[in-house]
Amino acid sequence: MFCPFCNDNDSKVIDSRDSGDTIRRRRECLMCGLRFTTYEKVQTRALLVIKRDGRREDFNREKLWASLRSACAKRPLPIGSIEKVIVEIETALANTGRAEIGSRLIGEFVMDKLKGLDRVAYMRFASVYRDFRDIESFKEEAEALLDPEDPVEESSQLSFLEDEVPINGKRRKAKKRA
Numbered sequence: 303m304f305c306p307f308c309n310d311n312d313s314k315v316i317d318s319r320d321s322g323d324t325i326r327r328r329r330e331c332l333m334c335g336l337r338f339t340t341y342e343k344v345q346t347r348a349l350l351v352i353k354r355d356g357r358r359e360d361f362n363r364e365k366l367w368a369s370l371r372s373a374c375a376k377r378p379l380p381i382g383s384i385e386k387v388i389v390e391i392e393t394a395l396a397n398t399g400r401a402e403i404g405s406r407l408i409g410e411f412v413m414d415k416l417k418g419l420d421r422v423a424y425m426r427f428a429s430v431y432r433d434f435r436d437i438e439s440f441k442e443e444a445e446a447l448l449d450p451e452d453p454v455e456e457s458s459q460l461s462f463l464e465d466e467v468p469i470n471g472k473r474r475k476a477k478k479r480a
């Protein structure tokens with residue numbers, strides 16, 4: 303478990319409560335001494351995701367994992383980065399205290415984490431996740447991220463955009479079962 307304050311990975315459990323599907327743990331970081339709460343593993347099964355079309359489905363950790371992996375593919379990230387992001391998102395979701403949560407809000411959590419982690423991964427995820435009405439809004443988003451003091455990053459960012467941004471911006475519709 304990573305400390306949300308200092309990101310250290312060592313913490314001790316000072317309280318643990320198993321209530322049905324949820325194990326709620328109160329932890330104290332061994333590095334900075336601050337306390338935080340984690341809701342571990344099973345709680346995600348109880349969480350329902352409200353999709354854009356209003357249907358509900360179980361929160362799926364593997365799905366989140368897969369989308370993060372593809373967004374972060376071939377990026378120079380430290381080992382464990384994706385796992386850390388997932389744990390942070392799960393904790394954030396649990397901390398909302400809700401039984402149902404909009405897929406849009408989950409996406410915002412993910413983008414928020416990726417933004418701080420890797421800009422290319424962030425843009426990849428955003429390009430899949432967000433409904434960019436047109437290519438201009440995507441460019442604005444990209445330009446807002448570009449750091450003028452970092453020209454090397456900028457050029458790799460731009461070549462990424464040329465290569466991988468879907469031009470029509472359409473999303474594949476999920477197949478409905480009859």
Ligand SMILES: [Zn+2]
Nearest residue numbers: 305308331334
């Ligand atoms: Zn800490």
